[in-house]
Amino acid sequence: MRHQKAHRKLGRTTEHRMSMLRNLATSLINARDERIVTTLPKAKELRPFVERAITLSCRAQQLDGDSAKLTAVHLRRQAAGFFHAGNMQHSALNGKRGQARLPRTAGVAAVKRLFDELGERYKDRPGGYTRIFKLGKREGDNAELAIIELVDNPRDILAAENAKKRAKHSPAKKKKTAEVKETEGRRPAKVAQPAAEAEPAVEAAAETAAAETAAVDAPESAEVAAETASSDEEAK
Numbered sequence: 001m002r003h004q005k006a007h008r009k010l011g012r013t014t015e016h017r018m019s020m021l022r023n024l025a026t027s028l029i030n031a032r033d034e035r036i037v038t039t040l041p042k043a044k045e046l047r048p049f050v051e052r053a054i055t056l057s058c059r060a061q062q063l064d065g066d067s068a069k070l071t072a073v074h075l076r077r078q079a080a081g082f083f084h085a086g087n088m089q090h091s092a093l094n095g096k097r098g099q100a101r102l103p104r105t106a107g108v109a110a111v112k113r114l115f116d117e118l119g120e121r122y123k124d125r126p127g128g129y130t131r132i133f134k135l136g137k138r139e140g141d142n143a144e145l146a147i148i149e150l151v152d153n154p155r156d157i158l159a160a161e162n163a164k165k166r167a168k169h170s171p172a173k174k175k176k177t178a179e180v181k182e183t184e185g186r187r188p189a190k191v192a193q194p195a196a197e198a199e200p201a202v203e204a205a206a207e208t209a210a211a212e213t214a215a216v217d218a219p220e221s222a223e224v225a226a227e228t229a230s231s232d233e234e235a236k
């Protein structure tokens with residue numbers, strides 16, 4: 001049984017595994033899109049590894065007092081252990097005439113970005129600096145791929161702003177606003193009369209209609225009566 005075996009060996013020795021995690025952490029911190037694609041087991045192992053380094057940079061941003069600078073240097077040195085060291089021959093070549101100065105390695109750039117930018121971004125966030133998305137199986141070896149990325153990256157901020165704009169100018173909201181304006185400009189509808197008040201009005205309307213009908217039928221009745229009287233006289 002694997003009691004107290006918290007981490008995956010990934011089929012590598014300890015030195016090889018730690019070197020691989022340092023490379024992955026460096027690639028994630030220095031990535032332009034702040035995301036990398038790797039296998040799912042590697043992404044799950046990288047997540048707590050790189051988040052511990054980000055936590056150190058957050059602590060450096062929250063320091064206050066006389067010993068803040070000394071503690072910040074100590075935290076920076078601790079975080080440097082999560083990345084590969086700088087170019088060891090960089091200082092040896094300084095001052096040599098005719099020798100090109102070697103560039104700093106990506107590990108040094110990762111530590112610099114970690115404390116200058118990411119620490120400020122995540123200083124109020126209590127953990128959870130990365131997220132993992134599954135991509136499915138890879139063709140060839142059928143390994144399960146995944147994306148691991150930093151949260152609150154520029155893409156997330158842009159997507160949130162676009163969502164707010166779409167919600168502000170959505171058709172449903174425009175339709176609702178138009179309906180409210182139309183209702184406000186429309187004349188108030190007539191209030192229906194109660195049943196007790198409506199009955200006299202209905203009776204009066206019925207009487208008026210009956211009187212009009214009688215007036216229309218009266219001439220016709222007179223003509224019929226005259227014709228009947230004339231026929232009776234002829235018969236006599």
